[in-house]
Amino acid sequence: xxxxxxxxxQKGGVAKTxxxxxxxxxxxxxxxxxxxxxxxxxxSATRAIFGDMDFExxxxxxxxxxxxxxxxxxxxxxxxxxxxxSEIMLSGIExxxxxxxxxxxxxxxxxxxxxEQYDIVIIDCSPSxxxxxxxxxxxxxxxxxxxxxxYFSLKGIDLILETLKHIHVGLGHxxxxxxxxxxxxxxxxxxxxxxxxxxxxxxxxVFNNYIPESIVVEEAHHRxxxxxxxxxxxxxxxxxxxxxxxxxx
Amino acid sequence: xxxxxxxxxxxxxxxxxGDKVVTNVELLGLTLEPGDSVYFEVSDHYxxxxxxxxxxxxxxxxxxxNAEVWLKYQHQIQYRFSVVSEGKERMTxxxxxxxxxxxxxxxxxxxxxxxxxxxxxxxxxxxxxAPPEIKKTTGKLLNEPGxxxxxxxxxx
Numbered sequence: 001x002x003x004x005x006x007x008x009x010q011k012g013g014v015a016k017t018x019x020x021x022x023x024x025x026x027x028x029x030x031x032x033x034x035x036x037x038x039x040x041x042x043x044s045a046t047r048a049i050f051g052d053m054d055f056e057x058x059x060x061x062x063x064x065x066x067x068x069x070x071x072x073x074x075x076x077x078x079x080x081x082x083x084x085x086s087e088i089m090l091s092g093i094e095x096x097x098x099x100x101x102x103x104x105x106x107x108x109x110x111x112x113x114x115x116e117q118y119d120i121v122i123i124d125c126s127p128s129x130x131x132x133x134x135x136x137x138x139x140x141x142x143x144x145x146x147x148x149x150x151y152f153s154l155k156g157i158d159l160i161l162e163t164l165k166h167i168h169v170g171l172g173h174x175x176x177x178x179x180x181x182x183x184x185x186x187x188x189x190x191x192x193x194x195x196x197x198x199x200x201x202x203x204x205x206v207f208n209n210y211i212p213e214s215i216v217v218e219e220a221h222h223r224x225x226x227x228x229x230x231x232x233x234x235x236x237x238x239x240x241x242x243x244x245x246x247x248x249x
Numbered sequence: 250x251x252x253x254x255x256x257x258x259x260x261x262x263x264x265x266x267g268d269k270v271v272t273n274v275e276l277l278g279l280t281l282e283p284g285d286s287v288y289f290e291v292s293d294h295y296x297x298x299x300x301x302x303x304x305x306x307x308x309x310x311x312x313x314x315n316a317e318v319w320l321k322y323q324h325q326i327q328y329r330f331s332v333v334s335e336g337k338e339r340m341t342x343x344x345x346x347x348x349x350x351x352x353x354x355x356x357x358x359x360x361x362x363x364x365x366x367x368x369x370x371x372x373x374x375x376x377x378x379a380p381p382e383i384k385k386t387t388g389k390l391l392n393e394p395g396x397x398x399x400x401x402x403x404x405x
Contacts, residue, residue: 103262134258170259172273172351 002115005122005178006140010163011156012127014148015183017044018217019240020124021079025226026244028080032119035073037084039107039136040126041091048221049076049083058087062110063135064096069114079226082118094131104171107135129163137167142176144247145204148184149194154201161202177204181243183211209243212236261351266323272353276303276314276330279357284334289316291328303330320349328353329360 007020017040024034037059038045046055057072062084072084097103107123115121123136137143145160157180168174180198185191195206214236220227227237264270274289281287292298303314320326326349331341343360347353 101262104258129258131258166256166259168354169350169352171261172270174352 001119002117003120004111004115004140005120006125006136006143007122007146008125008133008136008143008160009145009147009156010127010129010133010159011148011153014127014146015211015217016127016146017048017124018221019144019146019181019183019211019243020122021045021048022227022237022240023244023247024081024122025079026228026241027120027248029228030244030248032248033117034081035084035115035118035121036081037111037121037123038086039090039123039132040086041088041093041132042126043086043088043090045124046083046085046087049079049224050074050085051224055085055087058090059084060087060089060093063090063093063106065106065110069110070117073114078224078229090132097131097135103131104134105138108139111139129159133163134167134171137164137175138171138173140175142178144178144181144207146181146183147194149182149190150184150186152190152194152197154197157198157202157204178247179205179207181207181211184213185210186213207243207246209239209246211239211243261322264322267321269319270322270349270351272318272320272349272351274301274303274316274318275352275354277311277354277356279314279330279332280312281305281332282334285339286333287314288331288333289318289328290331291318291320291326293321294325322350323348325349330355330357 007016009016021036024036028034036045036049039059055072055074057067059072061067062069062072069084073082074085075082097106100106102109111121123140125133125136143160143164145157147156161177164175164177182191182194191210198204198206212235214234216231216234217227217236220230220237223230227234227240231237232241261270276287276289279287287303289301289303290298291301299318301316301318303316306313306315325346327344327346329342329344332339340359342355342358
């Protein structure tokens with residue numbers, strides 16, 4: 001109970017939010033109690049799930065200690081899991097947090113009670129390295145790294161691993177890498193090349209279910225539906241469902 | 250991780266610089282002979298050296314050596330690992346300099362330098378009574394090839 005996993009990549013456009021919300025939806029469909037936290041000031045996950053709805057209580061209010069995390073939880077009946085939504089005010093929070101004592105573990109302290117009500121907590125991080133991402137890492141037991149093979153760069157993985165090392169040494173918290181997700185692929189041959197490069201350089205596992213690029217995924221986002229509901233037989237939808245099963249094992 | 254300034258993102262805001270922290274020291278990839286011990290040797294910037302024997306922790310998949318030491322957070326330290334057999338140092342790793350944090354995790358790499366001892370910080374000594382030496386460069390400039398041509402170019 002209460003495991004926290006962050007979806008992280010400092011590079012944007014790698015389908016981090018897509019995989020996070022669809023994996024969460026699949027887990028919820030299989031009966032797991034899931035909480036998703038949108039830690040991105042762009043509110044990508046919040047928009048994909050709820051559309052243009054505005055929320056009075058968001059993760060911003062939790063981080064500024066205005067409210068308890070449980071007060072910010074909103075249920076999504078369509079996706080089947082709970083969400084702590086984000087808002088644009090989150091983009092200015094680092095300045096507020098920077099001078100706070102224990103600034104790197106504010107999120108961890110904020111989630112301490114509420115996470116025990118869930119089988120798993122997913123944090124959808126912003127594509128940047130800052131105090132918010134550090135908070136996500138300190139709050140997490142492990143991370144997954146979605147990558148897009150066509151724009152793959154070992155440097156991106158190196159940067160993440162370097163960040164984890166800095167956090168271990170400087171902050172005393174060890175975060176494991178659960179695995180790498182290959183998403184938005186177009187060319188199967190490139191995947192094999194990428195996996196080869198990853199296996200040569202790292203010991204990080206790569207999940208076997210790769211997510212193909214598909215316009216249907218964007219359509220599902222616009223309709224605010226999970227893929228397993230919008231287009232369950234679509235190859236990307238099936239891959240996301242299988243990925244969720246693989247990740248839970 | 251070198252001595253260069255650490256990103257403040259990775260500084261523990263609950264620990265003032267210089268505050269004592271328990272640093273977990275971990276050494277991987279070392280196999281000891283019977284009768285051997287491995288030590289973690291650390292010195293601060295005053296040259297005060299401490300030595301800690303490391304405990305072996307064996308799991309199904311790996312063997313590692315551990316020690317917990319009190320260090321001053323973000324203060325400069327020098328450290329190395331040494332394998333001791335019958336009271337004598339048999340092998341040692343290279344000395345490294347870092348800013349102290351919560352963890353030191355290293356893979357064993359024996360050093361080939363015959364005297365890799367931790368160096369104490371020393372200031373350079375000037376001989377007493379001798380005046381400071383003024384370096385003269387003008388004579389040398391006149392002998393530099395092309396110097397006169399450059400001077401001539403300035404006036405043209």
